[in-house]
Structures are given as C-alpha cells and as structure tokens.
Amino acid sequence: MSLLSKLAETLICLKTERATLPYPAEAKPVPEKFRGRPIFDASKCIGCAGCANNCPAREILVYDVCQEIRIIKYLGLRCTYCGRCADVCPEKAITMSHEFENGTDKIGDIQQRLELFMSTCQRCGRCFKEPSVLEQLKMKGYRFDDLQNERWIFRSQARLEGDAVVDDLKIEMD
Amino acid sequence: MSAIGMIAGGLLNVALVLLAAPLAQGILRKITARIQSRQGPPLLQPYFDLLKLLGKEDIESGEVPGMQRFAACLSLATILAVACLVPMGFFAPMSGAGDIILLIYLLTFCGICTLLAGLAAGSTYSLVGISREMMGMIALEPLFAIALVVGALHTGSLRLDTVLQGSAYNAEGFPWSGILMLGVMLLSFQAFVQRVPFDIAEAETELMEGPLMEYSGPKLALFKYAQMAKLIVYSALFVTLFVPWGSELRFPVGWLFFWLKLSGLVLLVTVVAATHARYRIDQALRFFAGLMGVAFVALILASYGH
Amino acid sequence: MWKNLCQKMFGRSLWVYHANSGGCNGCDIEVLNALTPYYDVERFGIKLVGSPRHADVMLCQGPAMRSTAQALKRAYEAMPAPKLVFAIGSCACGGGVWFDSYSVLGPVERIVPVNYYIPGCPPRPEAIIYGVAVALGLVNKKTVPVQFKELELPIPRYHRSELRGEGELVVYEKAEKI
Numbered sequence: 001m002s003l004l005s006k007l008a009e010t011l012i013c014l015k016t017e018r019a020t021l022p023y024p025a026e027a028k029p030v031p032e033k034f035r036g037r038p039i040f041d042a043s044k045c046i047g048c049a050g051c052a053n054n055c056p057a058r059e060i061l062v063y064d065v066c067q068e069i070r071i072i073k074y075l076g077l078r079c080t081y082c083g084r085c086a087d088v089c090p091e092k093a094i095t096m097s098h099e100f101e102n103g104t105d106k107i108g109d110i111q112q113r114l115e116l117f118m119s120t121c122q123r124c125g126r127c128f129k130e131p132s133v134l135e136q137l138k139m140k141g142y143r144f145d146d147l148q149n150e151r152w153i154f155r156s157q158a159r160l161e162g163d164a165v166v167d168d169l170k171i172e173m174d
Numbered sequence: 175m176s177a178i179g180m181i182a183g184g185l186l187n188v189a190l191v192l193l194a195a196p197l198a199q200g201i202l203r204k205i206t207a208r209i210q211s212r213q214g215p216p217l218l219q220p221y222f223d224l225l226k227l228l229g230k231e232d233i234e235s236g237e238v239p240g241m242q243r244f245a246a247c248l249s250l251a252t253i254l255a256v257a258c259l260v261p262m263g264f265f266a267p268m269s270g271a272g273d274i275i276l277l278i279y280l281l282t283f284c285g286i287c288t289l290l291a292g293l294a295a296g297s298t299y300s301l302v303g304i305s306r307e308m309m310g311m312i313a314l315e316p317l318f319a320i321a322l323v324v325g326a327l328h329t330g331s332l333r334l335d336t337v338l339q340g341s342a343y344n345a346e347g348f349p350w351s352g353i354l355m356l357g358v359m360l361l362s363f364q365a366f367v368q369r370v371p372f373d374i375a376e377a378e379t380e381l382m383e384g385p386l387m388e389y390s391g392p393k394l395a396l397f398k399y400a401q402m403a404k405l406i407v408y409s410a411l412f413v414t415l416f417v418p419w420g421s422e423l424r425f426p427v428g429w430l431f432f433w434l435k436l437s438g439l440v441l442l443v444t445v446v447a448a449t450h451a452r453y454r455i456d457q458a459l460r461f462f463a464g465l466m467g468v469a470f471v472a473l474i475l476a477s478y479g480h
Numbered sequence: 481m482w483k484n485l486c487q488k489m490f491g492r493s494l495w496v497y498h499a500n501s502g503g504c505n506g507c508d509i510e511v512l513n514a515l516t517p518y519y520d521v522e523r524f525g526i527k528l529v530g531s532p533r534h535a536d537v538m539l540c541q542g543p544a545m546r547s548t549a550q551a552l553k554r555a556y557e558a559m560p561a562p563k564l565v566f567a568i569g570s571c572a573c574g575g576g577v578w579f580d581s582y583s584v585l586g587p588v589e590r591i592v593p594v595n596y597y598i599p600g601c602p603p604r605p606e607a608i609i610y611g612v613a614v615a616l617g618l619v620n621k622k623t624v625p626v627q628f629k630e631l632e633l634p635i636p637r638y639h640r641s642e643l644r645g646e647g648e649l650v651v652y653e654k655a656e657k658i
Binding site: 014 | 209210211212213224325445446448450
Binding site: 019020021023024027028037040042056057058075076077078079080081082099100101102103104105106107108109110111112113114115116117 | 570574587596599601602613623624625629630
C-alpha cells in the first residue's frame with residue numbers, strides 16, 4: 001500500500017470532469033424507439049379489443065354497456081410498457097409515447113378510458129355469435145363482466161396473520 | 175486562572191467543536207464525491223441530517239431500552255468532555271485540571287459507548303459488530319496511550335498541560351521516539367476517527383450498520399454527532415502533539431495556523447478514505463500489531479532520553 | 481420553532497431503505513443506478529442506509545409475496561415516523577405481470593400503505609428521480625386521468641338519451657327493427 005500510488009490515483013480521479021447529469025434541470029433525450037406510456041387515440045380506435053386480448057398483464061379491460069356502446073379502459077396499474085398492444089392494433093390507434101415521468105401519488109392518475117360506439121349488423125341488428133369454441137375462449141379472456149367467474153385467474157389463498165389479506169382487486173367502474 | 179475563566183474557556187471549546195464538526199464532515203463528503211467524479215451533497219448537508227434526525231419519532235427498541243438511551247447520551251458527553259481538555263488553537267484553561275490518564279480514560283470510554291450501544295440492541299448483527307470493535311480497540315487504544323506516555327517521559331510529569339505544551343519532540347537527545355510515534359499515529363489515524371479503511375464496526379453495510387442498528391431519531395443524531403466530533407478532537411490532539419510549530423504565535427495568526435493544520439489533516443483523512451477499501455478485522459489486527467511493535471521501540475527509546 | 485425547522489429539513493435529507501420483496505431485481509438495479517455518479521441523487525441529500533430504523537423512505541420493489549409479506553410489514557413498522565413509502569416499478573404498483581400467480585399476494589399496498597407510485601418496467605433512473613422530486617414538491621406531476629366519450633352516436637337511430645338501465649342490462653327504450 002504505497003502512499004504515492006494512492007496519491008497518483010487521487011490525481012487521476014480529480015482530473016476527470018464531473019460526470020453528473022443535472023437531471024431535473026437538463027434531461028438527456030430518449031432513444032427513438034423508447035417505449036413510454038401508451039397513448040390511446042380514440043378517434044382511430046374501432047373497439048376490436050385486440051389490445052386487451054394481447055396484454056400480458058391484463059391491464060386493458062373491455063366492458064359492453066349495451067350492445068352498441070363499448071368501454072375500453074386502460075388501468076395503468078401494472079402496465080409493463082411492453083408495447084404488445086401497439087404492435088397488434090390494426091388501426092395504429094395506440095402509440096408508445098416517450099413519456100417516462102410517470103411518478104404520482106394516486107395510481108388512478110394513469111388510467112385512460114374510452115367510450116366507443118360499436119355498430120351492430122346492419123341486417124339483423126344483433127352481434128353475431130363467435131363461430132368456434134376457440135374463438136369463444138379468446139373472447140372470455142378479457143371481458144370485464146366475466147372476470148368474476150374467471151377460471152383463468154388464480155387467487156392466492158394466503159393470509160397474513162391477524163388480518164385477512166385477500167379481497168379482490170377493486171376495479172373502478174365509472 | 176479564575177474558575178469562571180476556566181469554565182468559559184471550556185465551554186468555548188465545546189461550542190467550537192459542536193459548530194465545526196458537521197462542517198468538517200460536509201467537506202469530507204464533498205471531497206469524496208469530487209474524487210468519485212460526481213457532484214456530491216451541499217457543504218451544509220450534515221447540519222440538515224442532524225436536524226432531520228432530531229425531528230423524528232423516538233422509538234425505544236432492543237433488549238435494554240434504558241441502556242440504549244444511556245449509551246447515546248454518554249458518547250456525545252465524553253467527546254465534549256475531551257473537547258474541554260484539548261487546546262483548539264489557544265491553550266485550553268482546563269487542561270491543568272487533568273492528567274494524561276484522564277485523557278486516555280475518556281477516549282477509551284467513548285469507544286466503550288459503542289459497545290454498550292451494541293449490547294443494548296442485542297441482535298446478532300450488533301453483537302458481531304461490537305466483538306469486532308472490541309478487538310480493534312484492544313489493539314488500537316494502546317498506540318495513542320504510548321504517544322502520550324512518550325510525551326510524559328520527555329517532560330517528566332503526567333500533567334496534561336505540560337505534556338500538550340511540550341509536544342512529543344522535546345527529548346534531551348535527538349527525538350527519535352517522537353518521529354517514530356508520528357509515523358505510527360499517521361498510519362493508524364484513520365482507525366481512531368472511524369473512517370475507511372478501518373471503520374470495521376460502525377456504519378458498515380456488511381453488518382446492516384452494526385451496533386447502531388436499533389437507533390432511530392434523536393439518539394442516532396447523538397451518535398452521529400459524536401462520530402463527527404471525534405474527527406475534530408482527534409485531529410486537534412494530533413496537531414498539538416506532533417505538529418506544534420506555528421501555534422505559539424500571537425492570537426489571530428496562531429489560531430488560524432492551528433485550524434489550517436487541522437484542515438490539512440482532515441483533507442488527508444478524506445483522501446485516504448476515498449481511495450482505499452475496507453480492511454477485514456484480521457488484516458487490521460495484524461496491521462496494528464506491527465504498529466504496536468514500533469510503538470514499543472519508541473517507548474524504550476524515550477525512556478533512554480531519545 | 482425547533483419542530484418547524486426539523487420538519488422543514490425532512491425534505492432536504494431523505495435517508496432511503498431499499499426493500500425488495502420478491503421482484504426480479506430490475507428495479508433494484510435502476511435504483512442503484514440512481515446512486516451512481518451519472519445520476520447522482522446524493523446531491524439532493526439522499527443516502528442509502530442499511531437499517532430501516534435509520535430510514536425515512538422505504539423503496540419497495542417487487543410484488544408482495546406470500547413469503548416476504550411478514551418481513552415487509554415488520555420493516556415498515558420499524559421505521560420511525562414521519563415516513564414515506566415509494567412503490568417502484570410495475571410489480572410494486574399493481575402486481576406486474578405476476579398479479580395472478582400462486583405466490584403473489586398483489587401490489588405492495590396490500591401490506592403497507594403506499595404514498596407514491598413510480599410505474600415502469602423498470603423505471604428509468606430519471607423517472608425515479610422525477611418521482612422523488614414530485615414527492616418533495618419540487619415539480620408538478622405529469623399524469624392526469626384521460627376520458628373520451630362519444631357524445632354523438634354516428635348512426636341516427638341510436639341516441640344516448642334513450643339508454644335505459646334495468647339492473648345489469650342496459651337497453652334502448654325504442655328498439656327499431658329493420
């Protein structure tokens with residue numbers, strides 16, 4: 001442990017410029033394909049719910065108020081910003097923006113809710129039934145009204161000592 | 175000097191230590207940050223830290239909460255008691271009241287407060303921390319004691335003011351023992367002020383902060399204050415004993431020289447702390463054992479007049 | 481007077497305890513990145529401490545798991561008041577993609593009350609610093625709930641005002657058949 005080598009090391013370290021990015025004052029620009037918060041463009045959305053089908057965290061919920069009105073709700077609680085919804089959207093209504101400054105004190109601040117008009121069949125006025133059982137299975141995956149009877153979601157039976165832990169995730173409607 | 179003068183001088187010393195200690199710590203953190211190429215906290219950050227800690231809730235926890243309180247108050251109290259005895263640029267009027275045995279006793283007592291703190295917590299991490307601290311203290315405190323005893327041998331008396339005024343160099347022959355003790359103290363100074371590479375027991379991320387694990391709020395503020403004050407007090411002692419040239423001048427110049435030397439020492443501590451890694455306890459003990467051998471040689475030389 | 485001063489100093493020197501209760505460590509690495517010289521948070525006075533009793537802020541990462549739930553709750557209770565909890569990452573904010581797994585209880589707020597959420601997978605170090613700045617009141621938050629309603633239904637025979645609800649079902653008052 002020679003003192004001179006340590007002094008030399010100190011001088012080398014001091015010669016380096018200060019490397020700190022003064023963040024809130026000056027930000028580094030994000031790379032081009034950066035996936036930040038997804039933004040839903042309601043004027044382009046046709047309500048196909050392909051995004052909801054593909055979301056790995058089941059973050060996008062679909063609720064049909066009546067045959068003609070569909071509510072698509074992006075909760076933002078557990079979105080992992082993977083971008084699958086944007087990839088699959090046929091109308092390119094979802095864009096992954098460059099917003100990453102999402103810190104907030106109420107998690108409900110990140111939600112986006114679209115109420116859309118869905119046209120029915122022009123001849124008979126009803127929605128058609130899905131042709132095969134496999135298609136029916138896909139439709140059940142994300143429909144909000146089916147979430148109560150959902151067999152695909154396991155609920156943990158764990159309890160903390162003293163207080164019952166599990167009541168279901170409250171999904172705010174309207 | 176009159177009693178009021180002595181008490182006022184002592185209180186002035188205490189106030190100086192209390193004001194300067196967080197500033198020294200702030201300078202230390204800033205320079206460490208600059209060596210690591212980053213911006214670092216503002217200079218007054220330790221003052222903010224202490225004020226914030228004083229405003230937090232006081233949780234009593236661990237095996238023996240009463241001893242927890244006792245250890246926290248005692249550590250700061252002993253360091254301030256030492257501050258009354260140590261000259262801070264001008265000669266401390268109270269040092270005539272004690273001898274070097276009192277100084278050694280008070281300084282060791284400050285280390286014992288950490289041991290009491292760890293015992294009060296009683297968890298495994300704190301017990302491991304205090305066992306390491308105990309081993310370190312056994313090897314370390316004799317070094318400083320020998321430095322003071324060398325000074326006492328030269329002047330022939332155990333009184334604190336004669337020893338401190340005489341410094342370690344006023345032997346009859348050539349002061350070999352003084353120079354040897356200077357080397358020993360420089361090499362082991364980091365351990366006295368509890369900085370890397372020798373801060374084995376406290377503030378260590380390996381042991382979840384070791385003995386101080388169960389402290390929160392105001393009591394933690396007392397311990398942190400004691401740690402910061404140790405730097406100033408030990409530096410003052412070192413400067414008085416081993417670098418006494420220039421302090422005999424008249425009031426403003428001598429005082430400024432003293433604080434200049436003290437800041438030079440703080441700078442040295444910072445640079446060493448920022449560029450080294452922490453030693454394991456067995457490596458540290460071997461290091462101190464080597465230094466103790468050199469210190470004994472210095473003691474023998476001192477008793478022969480060198 | 482003293483109390484006010486001490487409370488004002490709370491924002492200037494936050495000591496942070498890092499508690500990962502079962503995550504993948506991606507957010508851990510981002511938090512550690514925030515402590516490196518490039519994004520240096522120590523210039524705000526933030527310091528990483530090893531014991532929850534010394535800390536003011538608990539950074540929770542990872543969802544609440546069955547095995548670590550007790551430990552997380554005890555770490556929260558060990559912190560002295562005033563304290564804050566930040567949930568960092570999608571797993572801590574809402575359970576992440578693991579929300580329906582067999583060992584995951586859900587988001588961290590099932591166990592400890594959370595004050596601030598910083599979503600992301602993992603959030604960039606700048607996003608974490610921004611979240612902390614929102615908590616300290618230095619900047620305004622940039623998120624707001626967005627809602628879009630089609631007020632005019634495009635096909636003339638459907639009017640919103642004629643929606644009538646009957647329990648679970650919502651029907652039109654006049655249904656015209658073609």
